[in-house]
Amino acid sequence: xxxxxxxxxxxxxxxxxxxKIECRSLDFQATTMFWYRQFPKQSLMLMATSNEGxxxxxxxxxxxxxxxxxxxxxxxxxxxxxxxxxxDSSFYICSAGKGDTDTQYFGPGTRLxxx
Amino acid sequence: xxxxxQSPQSMFIxxxxxxxMNCTSSSIFNTWLWYKQDPGEGPVLLIALYxxxxxxxxxxxTAQFGITRKxxxxxxxxxxxxxxxxxxxxxxxxxxGDKLTFGTGTRLAVRP
Numbered sequence: 001x002x003x004x005x006x007x008x009x010x011x012x013x014x015x016x017x018x019x020k021i022e023c024r025s026l027d028f029q030a031t032t033m034f035w036y037r038q039f040p041k042q043s044l045m046l047m048a049t050s051n052e053g054x055x056x057x058x059x060x061x062x063x064x065x066x067x068x069x070x071x072x073x074x075x076x077x078x079x080x081x082x083x084x085x086x087x088d089s090s091f092y093i094c095s096a097g098k099g100d101t102d103t104q105y106f107g108p109g110t111r112l113x114x115x
Numbered sequence: 116x117x118x119x120x121q122s123p124q125s126m127f128i129x130x131x132x133x134x135x136m137n138c139t140s141s142s143i144f145n146t147w148l149w150y151k152q153d154p155g156e157g158p159v160l161l162i163a164l165y166x167x168x169x170x171x172x173x174x175x176x177t178a179q180f181g182i183t184r185k186x187x188x189x190x191x192x193x194x195x196x197x198x199x200x201x202x203x204x205x206x207x208x209x210x211x212g213d214k215l216t217f218g219t220g221t222r223l224a225v226r227p
Contacts, residue, residue, distance in 0.1 A: 044217045
């Protein structure tokens with residue numbers, strides 16, 4: 001199997017606070033994890049690529065100081081939305097690659113609502 | 116960021132009908148993938164295509180990797196109510212570190 005989990009599944013926070021989202025590969029080691037953002041009725045947009053033990057690579061237009069990514073182990077990557085604002089409200093989805101193939105396995109997503 | 120153009124944008128069909136959707140790009144990809152996303156969930160991989168011209172089936176689903184490597188289509192035969200959801204194509208380029216570029220999505224509704 002190739003199961004990816006995310007925690008929390010949904011979070012509501014006040015503007016100005018920071019929120020941490022975890023992405024775990026449960027039954028495999030993920031050398032690379034990807035973070036996506038999806039606004040309502042839109043497609044998934046890649047935010048950053050996270051490699052274990054090294055700095056994340058951010059897509060153009062994504063603020064690395066606002067969206068902190070830590071890939072501390074081969075089974076865990078975290079995304080911290082710092083000083084969240086209402087416009088950061090979105091569905092955040094991670095995916096993980098096994099490394100032996102190019103297939104990515106997606107997590108169930110985290111719904112972030114910033115009040 | 117770049118997005119792939121998917122059509123149609125939405126479809127409302129009768130149960131039992133066949134469905135066809137496609138995806139086009141201005142640039143080539145090494146791999147084409149088709150995903151289904153249910154509301155409030157992450158995408159689930161349906162079919163992966165690795166070679167230009169490849170035609171692959173998964174149950175009632177059939178997908179093809181275009182000869183030009185710039186397009187792909189997905190067919191669903193004999194649709195059932197649980198086919199409802201949003202279907203996304205995605206292209207992958209080895210030189211870009213296996214990053215996925217997603218299509219704009221096709222929203223499918225099935226009338227019983």
